[in-house]
Amino acid sequence: MSKEVRHILATRNVSKYFEGVKVLEKVSITIPEGGIIGLIGPNGSGKTTLFNIITGFHVPSEGEVLYRASNEFIRIDGLNPHEIYRLRIVRTFQLPRLFHSLTVIENLLVTPVGQRGESILNAVRWRTWLEEEKNLVKKALGILAMFNKLEIAFKYPAQLSVADIKLVETLRGLMANARLYLLDEPLAGLDFATARRLLNFIKEIRNSYNVTFIIIEHRIDLLMETVDYVYVLHNGRLLASGKPDEVIQNPDVVKAYVGE
Ligand SMILES: Nc1ncnc2c1ncn2[C@@H]1O[C@H](COP(=O)(O)OP(=O)(O)OP(=O)(O)O)[C@@H](O)[C@H]1O
Numbered sequence: 001m002s003k004e005v006r007h008i009l010a011t012r013n014v015s016k017y018f019e020g021v022k023v024l025e026k027v028s029i030t031i032p033e034g035g036i037i038g039l040i041g042p043n044g045s046g047k048t049t050l051f052n053i054i055t056g057f058h059v060p061s062e063g064e065v066l067y068r069a070s071n072e073f074i075r076i077d078g079l080n081p082h083e084i085y086r087l088r089i090v091r092t093f094q095l096p097r098l099f100h101s102l103t104v105i106e107n108l109l110v111t112p113v114g115q116r117g118e119s120i121l122n123a124v125r126w127r128t129w130l131e132e133e134k135n136l137v138k139k140a141l142g143i144l145a146m147f148n149k150l151e152i153a154f155k156y157p158a159q160l161s162v163a164d165i166k167l168v169e170t171l172r173g174l175m176a177n178a179r180l181y182l183l184d185e186p187l188a189g190l191d192f193a194t195a196r197r198l199l200n201f202i203k204e205i206r207n208s209y210n211v212t213f214i215i216i217e218h219r220i221d222l223l224m225e226t227v228d229y230v231y232v233l234h235n236g237r238l239l240a241s242g243k244p245d246e247v248i249q250n251p252d253v254v255k256a257y258v259g260e
Pocket residue numbers: 018023041042043044045046047048049050094
């Protein structure tokens with residue numbers, strides 16, 4: 001008996017032109033709920049642009065983005081990033097966007113969607129708010145400890161290595177309590193052990209909370225150990241898709257990477 005797959009997100013024939021130059025061409029992907037999906041492709045193939053479209057930073061030139069908000073699919077193309085964030089779709093950036101005037105721990109604390117203190121009514125009820133804040137601090141410290149990074153908790157981004165900045169950007173996203181995470185090259189610059197730990201953490205989050213991940217990554221060997229399914233973009237088009245081992249052996253995919 002096969003269980004019916006529930007999808008959380010789909011793009012339908014999404015194209016994007018920048019000043020007449022076609023950067024994405026009729027890209028259709030479907031993302032199963034609770035999946036960890038890889039999005040790979042050579043430099044400039046359109047991966048980040050697709051994330052920008054899904055998260056409201058760009059409007060597609062044609063096509064649709066559909067998201068299962070509760071039980072129904074809604075169109076989210078055209079919504080702004082803030083509205084999409086409130087639907088619990090959270091992304092990280094290829095070039096980290098930390099708050100430079102805040103410490104690492106403060107950066108980790110600002111993100112959770114629907115944090116109580118944000119609402120004016122609840123800010124007054126400080127007891128609830130305080131309790132929640134305490135738990136978030138615990139959670140943030142716990143996550144840093146897991147990565148042996150407690151010593152950076154009270155540092156500012158300017159005091160961190162490039163790799164640590166990247167890691168904090170991703171951990172910050174993972175604090176957000178999302179249903180769908182889009183991670184743009186989370187492993188960039190990380191040493192092998194940290195990269196592995198991060199991928200294991202992502203798997204744990206998926207298994208415990210049934211959240212969904214789409215991960216853009218150039219470190220394909222590591223990515224393939226983690227993802228259930230992979231989409232490959234090349235020159236703005238979907239070149240291939242499938243299970244990791246199918247995709248790695250696909251001659252078109254090999255050629256696209258070798259021809260880089
Ligand atoms: N805002 C923009 N205006 C004009 N061209 C853009 C814009 N954003 C992206 N592009 C172009 O679109 C193409 C795809 O870029 P994109 O950043 O999506 O690629 P990518 O697959 O994420 O590459 P990488 O692996 O290097 O991060 C590139 O040729 C890029 O120069």
